[in-house]
Amino acid sequence: MTEPNTSNAVLVKKLVLAVVCMFGFGFALVPLYDVFCDLTGINGRQINRVDASQTQLIDKSRLVKVEFATFTGQLSGWRFEAVEPFVSVNPGQMKAVKFRLVNLNKDTANIQAIPSVSPGTAGLYLNKLECFCFEQQLINPSSETEFVMQFFIDTALPKNIKVMTLAYTLFEVENQAVVYPAQEQNNDRS
Template identity: 45%
Template sequence: MSSDTNSAKSNKNNTLANNNTTVKKLLLVVLAMFGFGFLLVPLYDVFCDITGLNGKTSNTAASYNTTGIDSSRTVKVQFITRNAKGIPWQFEPVINEINVHPGEMKVVSFYAKNNASYDITGQAVPSVSPGLAANYFHKIECFCFTQQPLTAGSDVEMGLQFYVDIELPSDINTLTLSYTLYDISEKSS
């Protein structure tokens, strides 16, 4: 029986050691997942910078400093708008697309109407597709640079002044500028 007792103690010690090893491994996995989650946004930004994906545009005004207009080339710029969930605005481009020559400055307008019975402050967030083209789409003036407060039932026409850089890769013939409108009323109060 002493041999059985020693064997049971040995099995119990082995099981305890295996459990401790498993717990340590699981804790390392949890820490690694937390670290990865913490680093995900910076890693994503680096990945997007390297690959040209995502279509983030600058949120600051560019100056119109082109070296000329490439009138031998035409680029179609499309405009798309959408409302984030919960913002009862009508939000749309006045024109859906425009043809531009790289280096040529253009002005377009977007219409917004607050259909709610209360005041709302909106903020438009732009993106450009294909993502690589975001580096060549320059906004000189844009309603997306500032918050847009609208009283209940009021409407506004908002301007965008832009140009497409003459260095835009020749294989890109169409750009799509998309705006998503968010209700930031609570943040702006």
């Protein structure tokens, strides 16, 4: 041997430890990814939940077009639409829009709408006071429900963002075993 060696057993232990650490690292990527996305807002999941006291002065110098997209995902027998497909607002201006949800099925269903904003970074400047997406909704069979979503856009919105799309996808929630992000506890992801 050319140099004093660590024994095979020691080296194997170190390498096995490295393997275990990398297995853990794979799972650590999950919270790391969430933290990274929340800080940078790059994946459009970051939408601020605020209350009325945080409203701002209205920036009348520009208009931002906010489009609404609705998807029923894998569900069938549902109609889900925005009453107005888009609105134009001044940053800082409070706006309430309506969404209509029709359950054509014969069963009661527990529904949650998951929002997403594009471009992703625009999500950082979208403030919601009220949204049906904050909670799960128990929807009666063969019923039509109207929801109100109240929001305003932060005046700090970068000037190059003139249009943003807010998309909602419906998911049916089975009561067990679904882990929700901590929506009620903190405001960072709703």
